[in-house]
Amino acid sequence: MPDFLGMMKQAAQLQSKMQAMQEELGNVEVEGLAGGGLVAVRMTAKMEVKGVKIDPSLLKPEEVEILEDLLVTAHADARRKAETAMQEKMQSLTGGLGLPPGFLGFGS
Template identity: 85%
Template sequence: MADFLGMMKQAAQLQSKMQAMQDELGNVEVEGISGGGLVTVRMTAKMDVKGVKIDPSLMKPEEHEVLEDLLVTAFGDARRKAEAAMQEKMQSLTGGLSLPPGLFGQ
């Protein structure tokens, strides 16, 4: 019984550490730049896209907002796929152990 209680305590500590890490990642922002600054993507370390900027010289000025919106949508789709791959990787790291959804803040 003591082993079980110890395991539960360790699991709670791990969950707490994982939640703290997830919270920290949500506050860190990075900026990707391409084309010498013509295209800029701003996102959190949790891969939440915060904004996209494209220099109007790359397209017709009246269409640039549509392109920006489409890029944000594409990045969101890529983020969801990356999260699914991360969950799959976590499952392989736990040896296929079936853990309740959200146990580690995902």
């Protein structure tokens, strides 16, 4: 017969670790770059955008479309890095449990 009390205790510990990890993810920041660094987007591993930097050379009316494209690219780069950071944190949390990817709502 499975040790249900032990399983419940493990589940409670995992929940506590998940809450701590969520707080920690808010402190992990990544930076996405585009245009060789002309545009940068800084965000947390919780996908909250914290800042945007734009090189002044892009602030010309004829460069608007380029700037828009670079912002989208920098945001996508930052998002990929944030997702990687989140997955690494989840792996360290659930590494010994043998859970499938995405089981706790993270990852793919």
